[in-house]
Amino acid sequence: MLTEIHHLREFKIFEELNERELEVIASIANTDEVETGTILTRVGTSPSTLYLIMKGLVSIMTSGPEGEQVTVDQVGPGHIVGWSALTGTQMYTASTVTAEPSTLIVINGRKLRQIFEVNNHIGYRVLKGIGYTLARRMAAIETKIAVNSGGKG
Numbered sequence: 001m002l003t004e005i006h007h008l009r010e011f012k013i014f015e016e017l018n019e020r021e022l023e024v025i026a027s028i029a030n031t032d033e034v035e036t037g038t039i040l041t042r043v044g045t046s047p048s049t050l051y052l053i054m055k056g057l058v059s060i061m062t063s064g065p066e067g068e069q070v071t072v073d074q075v076g077p078g079h080i081v082g083w084s085a086l087t088g089t090q091m092y093t094a095s096t097v098t099a100e101p102s103t104l105i106v107i108n109g110r111k112l113r114q115i116f117e118v119n120n121h122i123g124y125r126v127l128k129g130i131g132y133t134l135a136r137r138m139a140a141i142e143t144k145i146a147v148n149s150g151g152k153g
Contacts, residue, residue: 003029003105010078011052011105013129021122028111033103040081040096040104047084047092048109053077056102060137061095073140074099083130085109086116 005022008014008029014022031054040051043062051058057076064070072094075081081096086109116123 003031007031007054007105008052010054011080011129012078012132013052013080013126015129016125017122021119021125024115024119024122025107025112028115029105029107031103032106034098034101036098036100038098038102040098041084041092041094043093043095044091047082047089050080050082050085050107050109050112051096052080052105052107054103054105056104057099058096058102059099061097062093069095072144073137080130080133082109083133086112086127086130088113 003026005019005026008017008022008025014025017025034056040049040058041047053076055077057074058079058081059071060073060075060081061069061071081094082092084092085107112126113123116126
């Protein structure tokens with residue numbers, strides 16, 4: 001199902017875009033409903049898709065010291081996963097899986113990067129929002145490390 005502009009407005013990465021710019025993004029976005037346990041991204045695979053969470057919960061995981069999957073964060077409505085699809089990174093940096101039934105806006109990363117190439121100002125504004133997302137994720141990971149280490153440096 002095609003995504004409506006007002007849904008895109010709910011996401012920080014698009015907050016600086018005007019109506020026309022949001023229409024351009026909406027033209028390549030689809031809304032999808034997925035079940036619990038749906039794998040969205042897999043660490044080490046080629047990034048192709050950006051996911052915006054409208055409803056539900058997504059676990060962000062990485063490999064632990066012995067290869068086990070460790071949840072480093074969980075994000076819900078208003079957050080994104082799969083940002084590597086926008087940066088030209090060679091692979092996803094984390095695995096993500098739905099922790100409950102979720103409604104997602106799904107955007108093809110290649111098509112969105114093409115929009116950025118033609119409309120640099122859109123790319124700049126969206127990537128500023130990605131920076132916010134990365135800072136939030138890093139803070140969550142740092143907090144988890146501090147809690148798990150008992151606050152010892």
